[in-house]
Every structure is written in C-alpha cells, then in structure tokens.
Amino acid sequence: MMVSAMSDSISIRRLLRSDAEQYRAFRLAALAATPSAFTSSAEEEGQKPLSWFADKIGDADQSTHFILGAFQNGAELVGVIGCDVEARRQACHKATLFGMAVATHAHGRGIGRALVQRLLSEARQIPGVLQVILTVSEGNIAGERLYRSCGFREFGREPRATLIAGQAITKISMVHMFDDFPWTPVS
Numbered sequence: 001m002m003v004s005a006m007s008d009s010i011s012i013r014r015l016l017r018s019d020a021e022q023y024r025a026f027r028l029a030a031l032a033a034t035p036s037a038f039t040s041s042a043e044e045e046g047q048k049p050l051s052w053f054a055d056k057i058g059d060a061d062q063s064t065h066f067i068l069g070a071f072q073n074g075a076e077l078v079g080v081i082g083c084d085v086e087a088r089r090q091a092c093h094k095a096t097l098f099g100m101a102v103a104t105h106a107h108g109r110g111i112g113r114a115l116v117q118r119l120l121s122e123a124r125q126i127p128g129v130l131q132v133i134l135t136v137s138e139g140n141i142a143g144e145r146l147y148r149s150c151g152f153r154e155f156g157r158e159p160r161a162t163l164i165a166g167q168a169i170t171k172i173s174m175v176h177m178f179d180d181f182p183w184t185p186v187s
C-alpha cells in the first residue's frame, strides 16, 4: 500500500488485518482517554474479540472501506482515521470519515492534519465519491478546528447525540465537498 512520509519519523499507510492487535490497543486507549469524542465506548469495545477489530480494518483490496494508520518510526501506531463509502446506489457518492484519533503523547505535531489530508486525497480518487461527511462533538475544539481548516463545513447539529454518564453531548455534522455543488453551509 502507499506510504507517504510526513516528517522524518512518521509514515502513513492503510492498516491490514495483521495490524489488528496494535489497532485494538490504540483504539481502546483513545476511547478511554477522550470518551466524549466518540460514540463508541472503551467498555463496550473492550469486550470484542480480536477478530472484530480485524473485520473493522477489513481487507486490503477493499477500495471503499479502509483505516489509515500513522506510524512513528514505521513501528508504533500513533494515529488512525477511517473511511467508509456508502454501498447503496443513491448514496454511494458519500464517504464517512470515522474513528479519528492521535495518541495523546503525539498531539500537536501535525499528525491529525496529515491523516485528514491523506483520507481526503484517497477518497477523492474513489470513482463517484463527491463528498466526505463526519460528526464531531460540540466542545471538541481541536477536532472542529482541524476539520474546518481542512475544508469541512457545518451542516447541522444533533442534540443529545450521545449520553455519557447522563451528560448529553451534541454532535456537529460537517461535510467536505469535492465539487462546487451550490450550497450554503451553516457557518
């Protein structure tokens, strides 16, 4: 799979089923570190078998579902981002960005931006895909700023999208369009 160097020690490539163990450890740590950023919880996913994580990664030859990993020194997984294209014919112009996280100790080094840019560049090459959508929790300033600076625009907010220990969290829906579809974003 493609490898693009982002700095002298970070490289980005698609995860493979053989990365499942490292992906599981990374994902559970990310869910535990910032529960409000995600719809899934560490408690729930911690119960899943390794095969569940391998299936989430999917097969290497799938063009419409993949997870990218950022590796430090080619070994340590320090960031992930997922892309999933709608299968239904009337919605297969849409890809969803999901499961974005960078390891806490690696924040602020441009890894998140590199992952989003790489995902957009790969999604743009998938025949028929016109836009990428995502949700980000209200109050996740780092995530929201990152997405806005990568060309995502808000199109709505879902109140009480998640409930964590009784606390309601609103999710902001955002879209990045590859064409110049005539549309006015919310802000």
Ligand SMILES: CC(C)(COP(=O)(O)OP(=O)(O)OC[C@H]1O[C@@H](n2cnc3c(N)ncnc32)[C@H](O)[C@@H]1OP(=O)(O)O)[C@@H](O)C(=O)NCCC(=O)NCCS
Residues within 6 Å of the ligand: 034, 037, 038, 100, 101, 102, 103, 106, 107, 108, 109, 110, 111, 112, 113, 114, 135, 136, 137, 140, 141, 142, 143, 145, 146, 149
């Ligand atoms: C959001 C997240 C992925 C950003 O990753 P990162 O590698 O630290 O981000 P980068 O270093 O690439 O920064 C990219 C941009 O994000 C924004 N950003 C990052 N950290 C920020 C912070 N602490 N405060 C405000 N903006 C911030 C900035 O716009 C930054 O661009 P700039 O450096 O030109 O100002 C990371 O903070 C994270 O994993 N958070 C927890 C999980 C999460 O929120 N996932 C997203 C779910 S939708």
